[in-house]
Amino acid sequence: MNLTGPSASMINTIITTTENLGVAVPTPVADAYARYTKTDTALRTVYVGDGALATAVLAALDAGQDPNVDHEVQRIVTSAAAGNEAVATQVRSKVLQDLVAALTDSADDLVAAWQEPFNAAAADIATTAAQLGPISLAATDAVVRQGGEAADQWAKASQANATIDTIVGAWTTLAMQTRFVPLNNRNGMLRFTDPTFDQWDSIPLSEAKYNAWDAYGLGLKLSLASSADYIARGQAMEAGYQQIAGAAADTASGKQDMTFVQAARSAFVR
DSSP states (O other), rough: OOOOOOOOHHHHHHHHHHTTTTTOOOOHHHHHHHHHHHHHHHHTSOOOOOOHHHHHHHHHHHHTGGGOOOOHHHHHHHHHHHHOOOHHHHHHHHHHHHHHHHHTTTTHHHHHHHHHHHHHEEEEEEEHHHHHSSOOTOOOHHHHHHHTTTHHHHHHHHHHHHHHHHHHHHHHHHHHHOOSSOOGGGGGGGGGGGGOOOHHHTOOOTOOOOHHHHHHHTTOOOOOHHHHHHHHHHHHHHHHHHHHHHHHHHHHHEEEEEEEHHHHHHOOOO
8 A cells, every 4th residue: 555645635635525425524623724724825925025125125215214124124034034935845844744643633533424424325235235136336237127216226326335435535545644544455445344254365355446335245244444443354354364374384283184274264253
């Protein structure tokens, strides 16, 4: 899984997605993002401009005043220092760090907020799957052949699948921005499904990229993972592999026969 550094635009995507799902953005995140955007906008106008300094110096001289102590001249000189690109970059970096910290502290709150639309979409997938049967959502011809309410069910299923895909995408972006969980390509399905080890090993699911509709069709439980869930699911899969490895080692040493090894693959249920 490629990880990126902090990005205000990516964080904005998380916030926008949350708002579009009809759930509230945690207040600390909303406040920190508002501060970032306010600061970023203000930094664009801190420096008054090159010509302004010459104009102010001339105005002070015309008034018989020392430009070095003139208020307007001092303001413009200060703006040049404060508006320096290096200074602006440091200021943006600081408020972005504060934004990421707020997002990290609220990561599980965000996931909890996404649970309601996720669960509603998962319920729609279960309902429409019972009506449509084991079809691909891309197989529109099969939907047409069914006739009746099949088209409406297909549209509902497609929307639910898209909603979950959007939430999982936001979950992944959240993880990349905050590191609230250790991401890797192998465990991608654990973000939104809660498989047994037998399902993980036999389908197989390691590095798989099924969408929610197809995952449900494979018998997987659709479940958006909190940070604790994601870590626990990964640990459970590792424990399953370790049990198989242990059984294989015992077989190699003559302690067990292969029947036990095969049983180990299917008996591991969390």
